[in-house]
Amino acid sequence: MKLKITLFVMIFFSVLSFAQKTVSGKITDEDGVAIPSASVTIEEPGKDAILAYAITNSKGEYKVTFTSAESNVDLKVKAFNQRPLTKQISNSDQTMNFKMEGEATEIKEVQLKTKMITARGDTIAYDLKAFDSKSDRTLADVMKKIPGIEVNTDGTILYQGNAINKFYVNGKDLMEGGYGTINNSLPKDAVQKVEVLENHQPVKILQDKVPSDQAAINIKLKNSVTMTGRGEVGTGFGDPWLWNVKLTPMFFGQKSQWVVNYKTNNMGEQVENEGNILAFGNRFEGRRINASQNDWLNVENASTPNLPVKRYLMNNVHYLSANYLTNIDKKKEWELKANANYTNNAVERESYVQQEIFATEKFPASTVFQNVRNNFYTDKAKGELIFTKNAKKGFFKNTTSFSQYWNADRAVADRTVNSLVNSKRYGEEAIESPTTSFQNSLSTIVPWKEKMVNLLSFISYQTDRQTLEVSPASYLQIPGFYTPSATGLATQNMRLKTFEANHSANIGFSTKGWTFTPEIGFNFKSTNLISDLYNVLTGPSTPTNPINTPLSAYSNDLTYTTATPYGSVGVNYKNDSWMIYANFPVNSNNIKAEDPARSVSKDVNKVTFEPNIFAQYTFASFWKASVNANINNNFGEVNTAYSGFMMTSPTGINAMKATNPIPQNNNKSAGTRIEYRNPLNNLFFNINYRYTDAKRNLISNPTIVQGYTVMEYLEQDNHVLSSGYSTEVGKYFPKFKTNASVSYSNNTTKSDLFLNDEFFTNKNNSQSLGLKFNNTYFSWMSIDYNASITQTKQRSAGRVSSDADRRGFTHNLGLFFYPIENHTVGFNWDQVNTNAVGQKYHNGFYDVSYQFTWAKKKIDFEVKWMNIANKKVFETYEIGTTDTRYTRIQLRPSQVMFTVKFNFK
Known part of the structure; x- marks a missing residue:
């Protein structure tokens, strides 16, 4: 038993053994105008695996933190109607600003693949259409197929193996935890996307003061006013x-x-x-x-x-x-x-x-x-x-x-x-x-x-x-x-x-x-x-x-x-x-x-x-x-x-x-x-x-x-x-x-x-x-x-x-x-x-x-x-x-x- 505990302690601290590095900066277009929603990714050279990523804010600013044993890493920037950028940088803390060249993005490159799962901060959003089948009719039918999410036989929703602490519809907690009725009876056609709110603190006055390790689910409907049911x-x-x-x-x-x-x-x-x-x-x-x-x-x-x-x-x-x-x-x-x-x-x-x-x-x-x-x-x-x-x-x-x-x-x-x-x-x-x-x-x-x-x-x-x-x-x-x-x-x-x-x-x-x-x-x-x-x-x-x-x-x-x-x-x-x-x-x-x-x-x-x-x-x-x-x-x-x-x-x-x-x-x-x-x-x-x-x-x-x-x-x-x-x-x-x-x-x-x-x-x-x-x-x-x-x-x-x-x-x-x-x-x-x-x-x-x-x-x-x-x-x-x-x-x-x-x- 002591061997198992020691092994897991070693695993835990081994992931912390390499010092974190942070790259930050600003992304603009040719005219110096900030580009929001651009993706910045860090990858190890020669490997098709993303170490870390960030999305620029409304001011074009980004900050991405990563850990790697390599001496150099690849930084890649992508944005709609802009030519993608790739630059090899040293594995160190630094500030990198980029000016992107305009380039029309062909429609064929805008695929559902890039939109079915998106992340911003502690919120991960799933496009429901990417995961449903012709036989699905309700939210629960599709929820079981979303990666990272499980639905137990008693109706409990798990994210990454842990039970959620809140279930919202358009940001409101109508069911106060008894969400089985909505999950089983809400038509999938009424739902635009499912959002996972990681580390969710439901009490607003405590946000940024008392953290939480649990996630919440927010069901975002297609319309702000919806009359529906099953x-x-x-x-x-x-x-x-x-x-x-x-x-x-x-x-x-x-x-x-x-x-x-x-x-x-x-x-x-x-x-x-x-x-x-x-x-x-x-x-x-x-x-x-x-x-x-x-x-x-x-x-x-x-x-x-x-x-x-x-x-x-x-x-x-x-x-x-x-x-x-x-x-x-x-x-x-x-x-x-x-x-x-x-x-x-x-x-x-x-x-x-x-x-x-x-x-x-x-x-x-x-x-x-x-x-x-x-x-x-x-x-x-x-x-x-x-x-x-x-x-x-x-x-x-x-x-x-x-x-x-x-x-x-x-x-x-x-x-x-x-x-x-x-x-x-x-x-x-x-x-x-x-x-x-x-x-x-x-x-x-x-x-x-x-x-x-x-x-x-x-x-x-x-x-x-x-x-x-x-x-x-x-x-x-x-x-x-x-x-x-x-x-x-x-x-x-x-x-x-x-x-x-x-x-x-x-x-x-x-x-x-x-x-x-x-x-x-x-x-x-x-x-x-x-x-x-x-x-x-x-x-x-x-x-x-x-x-x-x-x-x-x-x-x-x-x-x-x-x-x-x-x-x-x-x-x-x-x-x-x-x-x-x-x-x-x-x-x-x-x-x-x-x-x-x-x-x-x-x-x-x-x-x-x-x-x-x-x-x-x-x-x-x-x-x-x-x-x-x-x-x-x-x-x-x-x-x-x-x-x-x-x-x-x-x-x-x-x-x-x-x-x-x-x-x-x-x-x-x-x-x-x-x-x-x-x-x-x-x-x-x-x-x-x-x-x-x-x-x-x-x-x-x-x-x-x-x-x-x-x-x-x-x-x-x-x-x-x-x-x-x-x-x-x-x-x-x-x-x-x-x-x-x-x-x-x-x-x-x-x-x-x-x-x-x-x-x-x-x-x-x-x-x-x-x-x-x-x-x-x-x-x-x-x-x-x-x-x-x-x-x-x-x-x-x-x-x-x-x-x-x-x-x-x-x-x-x-x-x-x-x-x-x-x-x-x-x-x-x-x-x-x-x-x-x-x-x-x-x-x-x-x-x-x-x-x-x-x-x-x-x-x-x-x-x-x-x-x-x-x-x-x-x-x-x-x-x-x-x-x-x-x-x-x-x-x-x-x-x-x-x-x-x-x-x-």
Whole structure:
């Protein structure tokens, strides 16, 4: 491990080993008039590779910085209607002025090649037309093909492997991070270009003072006032009758913007997550979260396959959302945003698992056969109101959000354990889980003379109620609770009340490029947990057969509080080459857990120093190198402190011993990154390395008996060590109209664990090789292809040692043919293969489609046949530390859809 760290440190500093040189000057024409937008490039003699470049400003001035080991370099100047210049100069700092001769530029030389990717400062702009194909209809279709940009399956947009922090349309942040709706439904024809804003600081008053290493996306539309949107209406044949409706009108004006979205289907498309926050902005904007339930209790869940969701999701979903933004003052500094969404979703799922549990010293080997059928019901609403002022002379943002859930889950489970006399069990499980959540976040930055005063406040209150019922009670095998004759109902109740308040104030002052921000704050969180497990049996109530009486060993009334006053100093620096930001907080952690009935009285009072540092160096125009490191401490939550057993699922019991201390986890991590992005030759590259050491004072000690798990913890220091590196290279080839990228990652984790009181050491190594490319070279065909090869090696050492290797291969091929104008024939192939200990499973899925486009009206008529082979189950085999699992999962059958697709304007 030390060798890897040393290697990456050497790589990082090797790129800095050659001194940077700067050439600056002015470009004019024959009459001495400044030439703006001329390109100045530096190249090594005899090599067709650009070291650095610059674009002249309105005064014809340029400044280009480069690094080279050569004694001389070539400087080249190009401008429209001017004769190109090439001059060999020494590798040194110097000033070079040039006077260019006029020369008419032939139109044939003005190609899309020079315009598809342009850069100015920290902004890289992509012409959308250079990357789309005839089959693309929305922004998301094209975004996936742009070099340097990736779109994850959850909709998150990555630039150079990192998530963006903002998503703008014409410079306005309508969606406040929940940009999935626009990305999926904005017609590509409405977009002029996609801009990447590198090192984007969204708070204007902090620009040039507090740097950022994240990028933002700005969608620049063709018109400053745009009424547009996308719609689909479809019906199909399957079991049952199928439908798919999408209606998303949009308006983008100079003063106001809005998006209304209604989507419903039962054909396996997951649309309900479009409202999730994917970009969280900057801490100075306040705190925003994706409100979620505390899902402590669960029915047994059927497994899900490693497949596109459309292959297995049996759904019936209705999703409605509305987003509105308007300026409320004449200067257009104040904005009001109102966002709301509602989801109603019903999902069916079924799987079969054969689990082989390894023998331990205390328990023999066993085999568990289980079939689970689920019905999941989601019913939730969310509203949000945001007031924002983002100006050079001040910042204000208040976000108020409210969420309500009325969720419910159902399960029917058949379980057989081969080594038990009464081995066959059948259980019906149900959970009701209403949740109410409220948050308010306030942040304001006020200039005070030459300083800035920032006040931050976050308040959150949430209640969770969950009731898990299992019938008959004999389905359970809880120690001290299970009786073979129990035919009644077992009920686990749980209620959580959580209040959180974070308040802070800081003052920032700047000098010579440095900004210092001392801050004081107070964080408080209080959670009350009440839980009881009831055994409701049939027959009369007797002292030995109580009815509706909670079992004392399974009751909790715990209050868990955390109070953390802190002080910190933020340090930021930015110039043309360096960007540094760091924070040095000192926290006084005061944690207390109390449950008098269970004799729980625990506390921690500890002062911690938790610094984090980031430094980035930009050189030779195209290169960036960065290092980062941080230390943080975690002292657990209420779910690590209760001591009364809780049935978190019908197959598991969790609790901490009353004598166990509060968990204390210390995490240290460090990483480095080298990044190259050259818009002139359409090449993007990055390599990353990270090492993490997590020290814990408690270690889990699960007891697994016949597939039933009781989780406890032992007091023992232990470490989880992880390291990993990844790299990705992407390039667009204009001549072949091809965008291609190759990625590789390697991650290793080492940890200690207990199982049935036996000690094990565990090491996991996972590797992944990915390939992605798309091609639109031929007028009659386009190709999209994604593939990945994975390998996982698991090594466990203890009384019984085990080695397990697992290999996987997945790919997706999309072929589109255009035999006649306005006619498209599509073919899609998803393949997922697994191979573990001689167990091989190949899962292939095929779709075909035909689409006719009414060009005059811009309406598409599509017929699509999905899962042609009518593959109804997905099979896979996995090897874990304690068991092996063969899994068979129900999939969507073959189905045919007819869909009409259109733009609203």
